[in-house]
Amino acid sequence: MFLQQLINGLVLGCTYSLLALGYTLIFGVLKILHIAHGEVFMIGAFLAATLILSFQPSFALALLASMLGAALIGILVERVAIRPLRREGRPLPTMPPLVSTLGAIWVLQEMVIKIFGAEVQPFPQLYEVKNFSLGPITISSSQILIIGVSFLLMIGLQFMVMRTKWGKGMRAVAENAKTAALLGINVNMIIMLTFATASGLAGAAGLLIGMAYNAYSPFMGVEIGLKGFAIIVLGGMGNIWGAMVGGLILGMAEILSVGYLASSFRDAFAFGLMILILLIKPSGLFGSRKIV
Amino acid sequence: MLELFDVHTSYGHIDAVRGVSLRIEKGEIVTIIGANGSGKSTIINTVSGFLRPKSGKIQFLGKNITGMNPHKIVRLGLVQIPEGRQILATLSVQENLEMGAFCRRDGKEISEDLERIYGRFPVLAERKRQATGTLSGGEQQMLSIGRALMARPNLLMMDEPSLGLAPLILERVYQIIEELKKENTTILLVEQNANKALQAAHRGYVLETGEIVLSDRAENLLQNEKVREAYLGSQKRMKKDSAEKPL
Numbered sequence: 001m002f003l004q005q006l007i008n009g010l011v012l013g014c015t016y017s018l019l020a021l022g023y024t025l026i027f028g029v030l031k032i033l034h035i036a037h038g039e040v041f042m043i044g045a046f047l048a049a050t051l052i053l054s055f056q057p058s059f060a061l062a063l064l065a066s067m068l069g070a071a072l073i074g075i076l077v078e079r080v081a082i083r084p085l086r087r088e089g090r091p092l093p094t095m096p097p098l099v100s101t102l103g104a105i106w107v108l109q110e111m112v113i114k115i116f117g118a119e120v121q122p123f124p125q126l127y128e129v130k131n132f133s134l135g136p137i138t139i140s141s142s143q144i145l146i147i148g149v150s151f152l153l154m155i156g157l158q159f160m161v162m163r164t165k166w167g168k169g170m171r172a173v174a175e176n177a178k179t180a181a182l183l184g185i186n187v188n189m190i191i192m193l194t195f196a197t198a199s200g201l202a203g204a205a206g207l208l209i210g211m212a213y214n215a216y217s218p219f220m221g222v223e224i225g226l227k228g229f230a231i232i233v234l235g236g237m238g239n240i241w242g243a244m245v246g247g248l249i250l251g252m253a254e255i256l257s258v259g260y261l262a263s264s265f266r267d268a269f270a271f272g273l274m275i276l277i278l279l280i281k282p283s284g285l286f287g288s289r290k291i292v
Numbered sequence: 293m294l295e296l297f298d299v300h301t302s303y304g305h306i307d308a309v310r311g312v313s314l315r316i317e318k319g320e321i322v323t324i325i326g327a328n329g330s331g332k333s334t335i336i337n338t339v340s341g342f343l344r345p346k347s348g349k350i351q352f353l354g355k356n357i358t359g360m361n362p363h364k365i366v367r368l369g370l371v372q373i374p375e376g377r378q379i380l381a382t383l384s385v386q387e388n389l390e391m392g393a394f395c396r397r398d399g400k401e402i403s404e405d406l407e408r409i410y411g412r413f414p415v416l417a418e419r420k421r422q423a424t425g426t427l428s429g430g431e432q433q434m435l436s437i438g439r440a441l442m443a444r445p446n447l448l449m450m451d452e453p454s455l456g457l458a459p460l461i462l463e464r465v466y467q468i469i470e471e472l473k474k475e476n477t478t479i480l481l482v483e484q485n486a487n488k489a490l491q492a493a494h495r496g497y498v499l500e501t502g503e504i505v506l507s508d509r510a511e512n513l514l515q516n517e518k519v520r521e522a523y524l525g526s527q528k529r530m531k532k533d534s535a536e537k538p539l
Contacts, residue, residue, distance in 0.1 A: 175381065
């Protein structure tokens with residue numbers, strides 16, 4: 001039973017991590033909260049569902065398409081809601097981007113509602129789900145897929161940020177945009193790349209959550225968006241490891257509270273745990289503002 | 293190589309640079325000396341694209357670079373070593389150097405240059421993988437110079453390289469400038485430490501409240517009565533400047 005809960009917690013947790021990574025990347029580079037990030041995730045789920053309904057693509061293709069589509073939406077949000085607020089050589093103010101990305105929430109939601117309607121719809125199946133029994137635990141093929149893909153994406157992101165030229169450029173801009181520009185780094189390009197990466201991860205999470213819960217709706221990004229934000233506070237704002245571990249902690253906490261306490265206390269328990277951790281370590285588990 | 297024509301730059305209503313014209317030829321070391329607040333850094337930041345001049349024109353390698361984006365200016369080989377060194381503390385020593393070569397695409401030659409920089413600054417080689425936050429001020433200055441050289445600059449702009457450095461390290465920095473001079477590197481050197489700067493440079497400009505009041509060969513400026521009085525001689529000013537002894 002407990003092992004089963006851990007598996008379920010892991011499935012939920014690693015999709016949270018994917019979403020929280022996006023928040024933390026954007027916060028790390030721009031020092032702002034992109035609160036419409038949950039809506040980018042939601043659009044990722046819609047793109048995947050639409051694609052599956054019309055073409056029956058392979059999983060890899062559906063994943064790629066939802067990531068690319070969400071990345072484009074993320075770039076669009078940056079162009080429209082954030083870049084106009086930036087002034088060359090000056091730090092981005094805190095409040096205006098908060099308001100403009102808040103606006104982006106409604107724009108994106110309304111757009112999706114206009115096209116697809118506001119109801120919760122069943123997520124189309126990509127393939128026959130099989131269940132595997134390993135002693136007392138049962139794990140479905142989509143759970144394996146979710147865990148596997150999430151971890152691959154996280155490893156890929158870590159590799160990109162730590163080892164590639166553009167990832168190092170991202171860390172340079174995160175630390176000091178002016179110095180980065182002095183080194184010939186195109187700061188706008190790095191910001192665009194950051195939004196594309198963050199949104200691509202959100203798109204993947206959209207597909208995975210859709211698969212895990214067999215449902216998607218225009219409002220699915222709201223709650224999970226707030227959770228993503230809470231996770232990066234828990235893990236340390238702008239910290240990649242913090243987002244990964246924080247996501248897993250929140251996922252586990254939720255599932256365990258459903259399993260052992262009461263399902264109606266799920267969020268109360270999870271957030272209570274986070275408050276407790278923050279009381280002990282106010283800067284978050286891994287400290288703040290370092291993309292390492 | 294670099295030429296400024298009647299450049300005016302202001303912060304809001306304050307005119308920090310008022311009609312500055314100057315030029316630097318290939319292989320030359322040119323210094324701009326002047327007191328704190330005379331507009332030296334404003335000139336540097338205008339040339340490197342962080343400040344937009346109100347009027348005037350800046351030309352580099354025959355190209356008009358007025359108001360161009362900073363990263364594009366770096367791409368042309370006009371590279372700045374910023375005041376206060378501006379090391380990226382969350383990146384390792386090696387990563388800082390790699391970032392210096394960000395706009396280059398010749399991977400093989402980049403690693404050769406990296407080895408060359410490590411040869412020149414063995415301290416950096418010893419600390420390749422270390423986070424740069426642990427470096428001393430002098431080591432950071434070496435890293436900052438090394439990082440700029442990684443861009444293979446056509447012209448190097450140094451903004452107050454001696455600021456806040458212990459006398460011994462200051463000597464080392466100027467030793468490096470001498471080395472670069474022998475290698476025919478073109479340098480625009482902005483300094484409060486006029487004595488050091490004029491000894492290293494071929495020519496100098498004296499900046500006062502945003503205007504160039506004097507320009508001459510460096511050895512002449514070193515002998516110039518006015519310059520000696522204002523920037524080299526008086527004990528009071530020296531204390532503020534650095535640990536330099538008056539002439």
